[in-house]
Amino acid sequence: MNSRFDSFDSAFNVVFDAINQQCEAVTPPLKIREVGRIISVATGIAKVSGLPSIGFEELLIFPNGVYGIAFNVDADEIGVVLLGEYWHLRAGDEVQRTGRVMDVAVGEGLLGRVIDPLGRPLDSKGALVSSQRLPIERPVVPIMNRAPVSEPLQTGLKVIDSMIPIGRGQRELIMGDRQTGKTAIAIDTILNQKDQNVLCVYCAIGQRAASVAKTVSILAEKGALAYTVIVVTEGNDPPGLAYIAPYAATSIAEHFMEIGRDVLIVYDDLTQHARSYRELSLLLRRPPGREAFPGDIFYIHSRLLERATQLRDEDGGGSLTALPIIEIEAQNMSAYIPTNLISITDGQIYLSPSLFELGVLPAVDVGKSVSRVGGKAQRGTYRAVAGDLKLAYAQFEELEAFARFGARLDDDTRKVIAHGQRIRACLKQLECSPVAVPEQIVILLALTAGLFDPVSIEQMNAAEFAVQQAVAKIPLAVRTRFETADRLSDEDRQVILDLAHQTLESFLSKAPSSVGQS
Template sequence: MDAFATLADTLFDPLDMALGQVSATVEIAEIAHVASVGNGVAQITGFSDLHADELVRFPHGVMGIASNLQEHQIGVVVLGDTDRLRPGDKVQRTGRVVDVPVGHALLGRVVDAMGRPLDDAGPIDAKDRLPVERPAPPIMHRAPVDEPLQTGIKAIDAAIPIGRGQRELILGDRQTGKTAIAVDTILNQGDNGVISVYCAVGQRASAVAHVIASLRKGGALDRTIVMVAGGDDAPGLQFIAPYAAMTMAEHFMAQGHDVLVVLDDLTRHARAYRELSLLLRRPPGREAYPSDIFYIHSRLLERATHLKDEYGGGSLTALPVVETQAQNISAYIPTNLISITDGQVYLSPDLFEKGQLPAIDIGASVSRVGGKVQRPAFRTVAGNLRLMYAQFEELESFARFGTQLDQETRHKLTRGRRVREVLKQGEHAHLDVPAQIAVLLAATEGLFDQVALDDMAKAEHTVQEALRAQDPELCDRMARGKPLSQADREKLVATLRNALSDTANEAGNGNA
């Protein structure tokens, strides 16, 4: 009897266990076949009731999204190499939609658009998965944007400030410094708790490698997820990448984190979608883009927001990048994105050529949200920077005609040129709030008026150091977002003025 019980145990225990595992992973085992395949899209036949956007599985682990449901054929966007598929190949349905792993296990990793590792750090140990396409948070869950996202770039933080939860477009021709601004913004977050997702779409591998190296060198990789859908990858992967990046970011936002998502870039994303749509024989519209191209970008960027505390209280700031051609910002995709986002940072190739870097055209840039949440101390020193700079540029172009200039005009030009010098900033030279305020205040107050343009970099360094060394308490207050009182301001100007005259004296009176 005993022996029988033991035998029964050994027989049934593993069976029970196996049953338990099986029931959790039942798959709908309907089979269809590939009818034709090529360039990122496959036509399949055989399924009677496939759902729209359902994930299907081809041989060799290649996945696809059921996109065009027709009576006899289904157009599938292939999320992998179509060269490996042949007509007649079996197709399985999965009963689910595309999802990606989410959570802390992804930080510091380089993944593809489906969240599979592309680095050599092993499998990603994530418990949770979420669909790549998710509805944007409803209006009732959204809180006003009430905190700035410091980029560390003077021209942006002073003149085009960005708020947490905002969508700010970075727009410009190729090689104007768009990626550099996005990467510097990630680097500038330091250890302030902001988590970043850098999503590269359609970029060259060397460009992506460069970004990853910069993030690693700047110590930012550990709090960043890098998602890559390269220019050589299937257009389907390029298409889903930004949505997948948003999903990974939303998971952190729901836990109360502030997240920054860079989508680099949506011009290539739109092209990948255009390619897929043409292959799926959807009717082309303007510039051969399908008619829902506006909708695919608006539903993507609508997911950026600041949540009310009862819904997690986190924020998702989106920095979509768009590449223009020959500075044509009224082309289809740029205009769509300008109208979807809350402002744009416009980079001008002319400024780039002149060496005015970052090549931000302040007059053509705007932030419709962030200005309201700019740090008060910033507002005191940079409040009228935009206007003053615009007036200076106008004056300067007028002065070129060689007219006789009165004293006041010459003063304005002198000061404007110093301000322009101050707005120059090298790559990876992001500055904290107090340092930015010190140089902007010095420039707008005219403390640099006597400094030769060539010596400006040194003078800027002097005032930053002076503030840090002589008034750490004020530094700290400004960093925490406290306002700058009139007394503070006067004291700060005096400190900076003294530091500048000290170094001028040290440099020897011969130069004076």
């Protein structure tokens, strides 16, 4: 009897094991997952309950594929910054963890594309081609892996390249009142990187759609879109997207830097970035400080701009040059956010509304602008030509202000003022017309040698253009030494001056006789 029951039990166990194996093959093993619920939704933020194991800045997913970043991790609720259209979200909706932080697609497939900070294409050119993603927040390069800034980043703007030089790996702030040409300087710099082996990333933060479309059109028309990535958030986008935009753009740029490329990134502009962060912080009930900005407003910009650097050759030798743009009000350079950024960056280019109104374009106020890298970021030949230009221009501006009082001037003072007027005329430049280095060297050498002084102010544009056209007549060997030599030899200098003098002879007859060489 017992043997019969034993055989029955063994048969039952065999069948039971077979059924279990079939069930496991069909049904995957159960996984535990955390699910939260929305408590409330406001403009660009949400309060969420649950999710006890959530990490700071972890990415969350809401209904209909809306993402959010965990900003406030409190004991009883989580403050989440929303990164998409949140109007359909309701209290009680389910929230899930992703187990990762916010990241963005990087790689060569992004060149020539217009995307948002989430990596979604905005240009109707199809899906992005990318096999790698990087977190938008990354540790900065250690100081021991950085090299001194020594290679110039030519902007193509004579006033900047000669007196406020920018080096590869530098952070140069562009600041000025509204509508003074800040974006135009950044766009001209991008246009000038054509054939310079420099990739560009343009980050538009909270810009009007018309402004972004104009920028994209200019870059496409001039052939610059092929080496540029454009990251866009518009004014009606959620503030969370405007907040993460510069970090996402920097990760895209860092990928190229880490593979040994030189990269230029433009943040247009960080005023909107600071305002979006202030909006989010106030909605999340973080304590406000000066001008209602949160206490870490300095930190969000410093950790962003510290990512710009020049890497050592042992670490790839790439560079990331940052041109942050900031809008000031009523020429107040000492406001809260401008002073923060001035202290973070390696110099600033200040655009003056009064110069803009007088038609001095680009409206760079040389007296209030500075580059803390200076001549170290200039080629030797260029530095030798432009070395005394800033001093001569500063003397002219001081004497010009004095001459407005109607004082009688001696001949030497009149010559200094006349020479300064020619400097100002030469430094004027049309938008989207960068000037190459050889042309700048020839113009500046002729200018500092006083060859333009006998030319009337009315003829300066034509005279300068004639000198630019004459650069093609300079022997190729001399033009090559512009890029390679440490200084101009006396023979090369004489060749340039003779050519410039011959070119300007036709402009001398109508010049006023009182103007002489400085």
